[in-house]
Amino acid sequence: MSRRWSLQEVAQHDTSSSCWVIIRTKVYDVTTFLSVHPGGADIILRHAGLDVTVEYESIHQPHTLERSLPAESYMGDLNSVAAHRLAQEHALRRGMSDEFCMENNCRKPPIDRVLNLRVMEEAAKSVMSSRAWDYYSSGSDDEITLCENMRAFSRFFFMPRAMMPVSNCDISTTILGFKSSIPVFISGAAGARLGHPLGEANITRGAGRTGIIQMVSSNASLSYAEIAASRISDAQALFFQLYKHTDALAETRIHEVESLGYNAIFLTVDAIVSGFRVREIRDSFVPQGTERASEQTQTPVWHANVSSNVPRAPTTSSRTDEEVVKPTITIATVVKPVDRDMSWERTIPWLRMVSRLPIVIKGIQTVEDAVLAADAGVDGIVVSNHGGRQLEFSLPPIEVLYKIRKQRPDVFGKLEVYLDGGVRRGTDVVKALCLGARAVGLGRPFLFAQSAYGEEGVVQVVRILEREILTTMRLLGASTLKDLEPSLVERVDWQPRYKL
Numbered sequence: 083m084s085r086r087w088s089l090q091e092v093a094q095h096d097t098s099s100s101c102w103v104i105i106r107t108k109v110y111d112v113t114t115f116l117s118v119h120p121g122g123a124d125i126i127l128r129h130a131g132l133d134v135t136v137e138y139e140s141i142h143q144p145h146t147l148e149r150s151l152p153a154e155s156y157m158g159d160l161n162s163v164a165a166h167r168l169a170q171e172h173a174l175r176r177g178m179s180d181e182f183c184m185e186n187n188c189r190k191p192p193i194d195r196v197l198n199l200r201v202m203e204e205a206a207k208s209v210m211s212s213r214a215w216d217y218y219s220s221g222s223d224d225e226i227t228l229c230e231n232m233r234a235f236s237r238f239f240f241m242p243r244a245m246m247p248v249s250n251c252d253i254s255t256t257i258l259g260f261k262s263s264i265p266v267f268i269s270g271a272a273g274a275r276l277g278h279p280l281g282e283a284n285i286t287r288g289a290g291r292t293g294i295i296q297m298v299s300s301n302a303s304l305s306y307a308e309i310a311a312s313r314i315s316d317a318q319a320l321f322f323q324l325y326k327h328t329d330a331l332a333e334t335r336i337h338e339v340e341s342l343g344y345n346a347i348f349l350t351v352d353a354i355v356s357g358f359r360v361r362e363i364r365d366s367f368v369p370q371g372t373e374r375a376s377e378q379t380q381t382p383v384w385h386a387n388v389s390s391n392v393p394r395a396p397t398t399s400s401r402t403d404e405e406v407v408k409p410t411i412t413i414a415t416v417v418k419p420v421d422r423d424m425s426w427e428r429t430i431p432w433l434r435m436v437s438r439l440p441i442v443i444k445g446i447q448t449v450e451d452a453v454l455a456a457d458a459g460v461d462g463i464v465v466s467n468h469g470g471r472q473l474e475f476s477l478p479p480i481e482v483l484y485k486i487r488k489q490r491p492d493v494f495g496k497l498e499v500y501l502d503g504g505v506r507r508g509t510d511v512v513k514a515l516c517l518g519a520r521a522v523g524l525g526r527p528f529l530f531a532q533s534a535y536g537e538e539g540v541v542q543v544v545r546i547l548e549r550e551i552l553t554t555m556r557l558l559g560a561s562t563l564k565d566l567e568p569s570l571v572e573r574v575d576w577q578p579r580y581k582l
């Protein structure tokens with residue numbers, strides 16, 4: 083039988099030469115893991131000798147630790163006194179968290195009063211922790227691209243046709259051959275459990291119930307298997323967003339999601355390094371105890387923070403250049419670095435060899451790259467700048483789509499073109515479709531919706547968009563998506579008054 087440990091005994095292993103942590107009453111020796119932890123050693127050392135269950139589970143997929151550590155790193159369980167003490171602490175946290183949630187739930191409107199995505203965002207802000215809010219809502223640097231992504235849609239006006247029969251209006255479509263009830267998909271975004279305990283499962287179920295398709299992030303906070311198991315039926319399509327690290331890791335992931343029944347690979351190419359998101363970093367994933375003082379004035383969190391664990395100040399030893407630039411820990415720093423040497427010549431043929439699934443390139447930002455993607459024979463592209471979270475001063479995706487339409491309309495005949503970034507209205511969706519997009523993706527609105535209302539929030543977002551798209555189509559004189567063509571929109575070269 084393995085040894086049982088007291089909290090005091092575990093607490094003695096709090097240095098880089100002997101570093102232990104507790105996760106759900108199990109004790110692990112992570113000393114050898116310090117040098118290979120993708121987020122660096124500091125974040126673990128701040129918690130050395132302590133219970134890290136909440137911090138660990140809010141950003142890692144289940145079983146990440148077991149997969150990363152050799153079996154002998156598991157040192158045994160806590161003894162009954164220690165386990166009881168931690169259980170009490172966790173119960174206290176949950177109790178406070180429930181109280182906070184009840185208090186917060188009173189602040190948000192009933193879901194049937196959430197009539198557009200702006201109200202959904204406000205509802206989410208009123209219930210989310212500041213940490214989760216900042217992670218979801220932030221953009222890079224001065225957030226200019228983040229704002230312009232939305233504002234750019236306001237420069238496109240409609241040229242509606244009159245006397246067109248529209249009582250039967252069909253807005254269903256297919257994306258890569260998979261049915262979608264509206265021309266909208268959910269763009270892959272990391273860390274849904276930061277906003278709601280059920281995380282990505284809310285999104286999967288909401289997508290299944292409304293007949294739209296979810297793209298699952300490589301950095302999802304539930305495992306790919308748990309997400310697949312949350313589908314409402316085996317026929318529900320799921321796309322997989324791939325961050326390519328090493329060839330070997332990417333192959334393992336691809337084979338895993340293929341065997342789970344995922345239906346396409348979306349390779350992200352706009353995040354070779356992480357953008358510098360000031361709000362996210364300022365309010366980042368520093369150990370919860372170190373946030374305690376400032377949290378008294380902040381919005382309550384799902385996992386309230388009352389642990390007796392007292393994390394230590396970061397050490398400055400063994401930091402890489404990038405960690406020095408990036409002063410605190412964010413999701414971006416706890417995941418493995420992306421392959422910085424991807425190329426059209428090598429990566430696409432390699433991906434075709436590894437997978438039989440359709441391949442879409444996510445993060446296309448120029449006409450030239452749209453053409454190269456078509457030449458490379460991929461099945462689709464997402465015109466995207468990662469929701470303004472990566473390169474500051476990237477052009478808004480709707481402007482890039484407009485350029486592709488004007489300069490290389492042949493691209494639309496060679497692959498499916500999608501767009502994401504700043505889509506908040508049915509009119510935005512219809513404008514993109516007029517310019518040639520097959521469908522558009524939304525990231526933040528689904529994160530906000532599931533944070534505020536769980537699965538029902540996701541359903542409500544789809545209902546809102548469905549109503550807005552239908553109204554726009556009818557007023558435009560279009561009864562099917564095929565009727566949406568470039569002549570129905572005009573880009574103006576002045577900036578309309580636009581309230582963000």
Ligand SMILES: Cc1cc2nc3c(=O)[nH]c(=O)nc-3n(C[C@H](O)[C@H](O)[C@H](O)COP(=O)(O)O)c2cc1C
Nearest residue numbers: 218269270271272299350468469503504524525526
């Ligand atoms: C919190 C957050 C996390 C994201 N995580 C990922 C990710 O893991 N992989 C990825 O390719 N894109 C990621 N994205 C980008 C989205 O896929 C999408 O491109 C972007 O959210 C679209 O902009 P929108 O939020 O304005 O709709 C993320 C976006 C947000 C807001």
